[in-house]
Amino acid sequence: MRKMWIVLRAGMAATLLAPLPAAAQETSYSLTVQNGRYEPSTLAVKAGVKFKLVISNKGTMPAEFESPELNREKVVPPGASLPVYIGPLAPGAYPFFDDFDQKNRGQIVAK
Numbered sequence: 001m002r003k004m005w006i007v008l009r010a011g012m013a014a015t016l017l018a019p020l021p022a023a024a025q026e027t028s029y030s031l032t033v034q035n036g037r038y039e040p041s042t043l044a045v046k047a048g049v050k051f052k053l054v055i056s057n058k059g060t061m062p063a064e065f066e067s068p069e070l071n072r073e074k075v076v077p078p079g080a081s082l083p084v085y086i087g088p089l090a091p092g093a094y095p096f097f098d099d100f101d102q103k104n105r106g107q108i109v110a111k
């Protein structure tokens with residue numbers, strides 16, 4: 001039992017000494033839904049890098065970020081900001097739309 005504690009404590013010390021996780025320096029972009037439109041409607045991102053896309057819904061109705069090309073679908077309630085993790089993407093254009101308001105469309109362009 002005592003030996004187990006020593007091993008556990010050694011493990012905890014190693015955790016404390018470990019460098020900051022990669023999440024602290026993640027690539028992040030933001031997308032806003034406002035007045036029935038995505039802003040920006042074309043979002044340029046770096047190709048080959050996984051990134052976090054924070055979707056903020058400033059409207060009064062729920063929005064659903066959807067993209068079969070990106071294989072993502074996320075409902076964002078009014079007033080909420082939610083993250084979606086995407087990529088790494090090959091260079092190209094990836095369309096997305098609001099499944100609750102399908103005239104609201106945009107694209108992510110990876111370069």
Ligand SMILES: [Cu+2]
Nearest residue numbers: 064066073099
């Ligand atoms: Cu949908």
